[in-house]
Structure formats: C-alpha cells, structure tokens
Amino acid sequence: MSDILDKIVATKKIEIAHGLQKISLGNQRDIAESNNKDALLKPRGFISAIENKIAAGKPGVITEVKKASPSKGILRDNFNPAQIAQSYEKHGAACLSVLTDVNYFQGCNAFLQEARSACNIPALRKDFTIDPYQVYEARAIGADAILLIVACLELNQMKELEACAHELGLDVLVEVHNAPELEQALELKTPLLGINNRNLKTFEVTLQTTLSLLSMVPQDKTLVTESGILGRGDVQLMRDNQINAFLVGEAFMRAADPGVALSELFS
Ligand SMILES: O=C(O)c1ccccc1NCC(=O)[C@H](O)[C@H](O)COP(=O)(O)O
Numbered sequence: 636m637s638d639i640l641d642k643i644v645a646t647k648k649i650e651i652a653h654g655l656q657k658i659s660l661g662n663q664r665d666i667a668e669s670n671n672k673d674a675l676l677k678p679r680g681f682i683s684a685i686e687n688k689i690a691a692g693k694p695g696v697i698t699e700v701k702k703a704s705p706s707k708g709i710l711r712d713n714f715n716p717a718q719i720a721q722s723y724e725k726h727g728a729a730c731l732s733v734l735t736d737v738n739y740f741q742g743c744n745a746f747l748q749e750a751r752s753a754c755n756i757p758a759l760r761k762d763f764t765i766d767p768y769q770v771y772e773a774r775a776i777g778a779d780a781i782l783l784i785v786a787c788l789e790l791n792q793m794k795e796l797e798a799c800a801h802e803l804g805l806d807v808l809v810e811v812h813n814a815p816e817l818e819q820a821l822e823l824k825t826p827l828l829g830i831n832n833r834n835l836k837t838f839e840v841t842l843q844t845t846l847s848l849l850s851m852v853p854q855d856k857t858l859v860t861e862s863g864i865l866g867r868g869d870v871q872l873m874r875d876n877q878i879n880a881f882l883v884g885e886a887f888m889r890a891a892d893p894g895v896a897l898s899e900l901f902s
Pocket of ligand 1: 639699701704705706707831833835861862863864882883884885886
C-alpha cells in the first residue's frame with residue numbers, strides 16, 4: 636500500500652469505530668434498507684447509467700464533486716454540491732462521484748446527500764471502503780454505488796464488501812493501478828472496472844497506466860479511465876483506444892461552471 640493509502644486507511648478505522656458508537660451496525664443497516672423502499676432514495680442504476688450513454692454513442696462520464704485532494708489541495712472555493720450536480724446533469728453527465736472523506740478531501744456525507752437530491756443521476760460514494768459498516772452507511776446516505784480500491788483490500792474483504800453492496804442494490808466500481816491489482820479485480824462480479832492513472836506513492840499521473848493495462852481487460856467489463864483527464868487530447872487518446880467511460884474531477888472543479896466544462900471537454 637502507498638504511504639497516503641496507509642494513512643487514509645488508518646484514519647478510516649478510527650472513523651468506523653467512532654461511527655459505531657453513534658449508530659450501531661444494525662441501525663445503519665435498517666436505515667439503508669428503509670431507503671431502498673423510499674421512491675426518492677432507492678438505488679439509481681449507476682452502471683446502467685454509464686452503459687446507456689455508451690450504447691447511445693456518447694461518453695459515459697462520471698463527474699466528480701471534490702473540494703480538495705491530497706495531491707492538489709483546494710480545488711474549488713465556491714463549492715456548492717447541489718449546484719454542481721445540477722450543472723453536470725444538465726450537460727450530459729452519466730453519474731456523480733462525490734468525495735465524502737473529511738480529513739484528506741474536505742468532503743462529508745452531506746455533500747453526497749445535497750448533490751444527489753438536487754438531480755436525477757446516480758451517485759458514487761467516493762471514499763475508502765474497508766468495512767461493511769461503510770457500505771450500509773453509503774446506502775443510508777443515499778449512495779447508488781461504492782468504490783473498492785484493490786490497493787487497500789484483500790481479495791476476501793473485497794468479495795465480502797461487494798456481496799454486502801449487491802445485497803443492498805448498490806453497484807460497485809473496483810479500482811486498480813497495476814497488473815497484479817487488475818488480476819485481483821477480475822475475481823469480483825462487478826462489470827465496472829476503473830483504472831486509476833494516479834500513482835498513489837508519487838502522485839504522478841500518466842494516461843499510459845490505462846493504455847498499458849488495456850490488453851488485460853476482458854471484453855465484458857466496462858472500463859473507466861480515472862484521473863488526469865484534463866484536455867480534449869486526453870479524451871481523444873482514450874476514445875481512439877475504444878475507452879468510452881471516464882472519471883473526471885479536477886478539470887471540472889477548477890472551472891467556473893463544471894457542467895459547461897464537461898460539455899466543452901467531451902463535445
Ligand atoms: O487525488 C488525489 O490526490 C488522491 C490521493 C489519494 C487517493 C486518491 C486520490 N484521488 C482520488 C481520485 O481517484 C480522483 O479524485 C479521481 O480519479 C479524479 O481525478 P482527477 O480528474 O485527476 O481529479
């Protein structure tokens with residue numbers, strides 16, 4: 636694991652222990668399950684939203700709602716998750732990815748709730764999921780999908796977390812950085828596979844990470860290239876390699892209107 640992931644995971648363990656003192660696992664599960672019966676909160680298909688865009692010949696863009704990051708610091712001062720989500724939806728986003736981590740990304744659960752309730756597209760809870768408690772919490776705050784990062788999980792943990800997510804109707808995005816992680820990810824059921832172009836040890840970003848792993852990705856997976864998509868040349872390079880799903884944060888967060896930036900990047 637990288638230094639930053641080590642630190643984040645250590646913080647998550649403390650957060651989970653504190654969370655359990657406030658809301659028990661059983662109560663969190665009850666809230667999650669009752670959300671599934673609520674018309675406004677029941678899961679919106681995250682994977683199908685991406686696949687539908689691609690089937691219509693459009694890029695499937697997961698648009699990020701991210702105030703700050705460890706590698707870049709503050710990305711956006713005027714940060715209004717509801718307005719950002721509405722702008723993304725208006726300009727053709729498939730889905731949202733909302734950072735809920737407090738300590739490293741200056742996010743919070745309320746950002747996901749505000750963003751999702753302001754629009755009709757599905758939302759990924761972008762956090763560092765290591766325990767079933769967080770999966771229940773994700774659904775309890777209205778998330779439609781969770782992220783599993785292979786670099787910080789054992790295979791048996793990932794399988795457990797994936798099963799827990801699927802039981803609740805949540806989709807799973809599994810994220811890898813290299814070939815050994817990709818092999819592990821292929822042991823999961825989810826068809827949604829993210830390749831993150833950011834090296835979490837050095838924070839260096841190169842789109843070659845996605846390109847170098849491409850031949851290992853089975854045809855039946857929906858591949859998402861993540862991080863470092865900043866210009867139209869980056870989009871074109873990926874599309875030339877038949878990659879049609881993208882996760883983009885910084886390029887939109889630094890723009891005056893994130894949705895306008897989305898349409899300019901992908902038009
Ligand atoms: O962005 C970071 O500094 C970071 C550090 C440690 C773990 C994860 C990190 N980023 C999360 C992401 O994967 C990105 O937010 C996402 O792929 C969008 O990337 P970008 O378009 O480059 O903002």
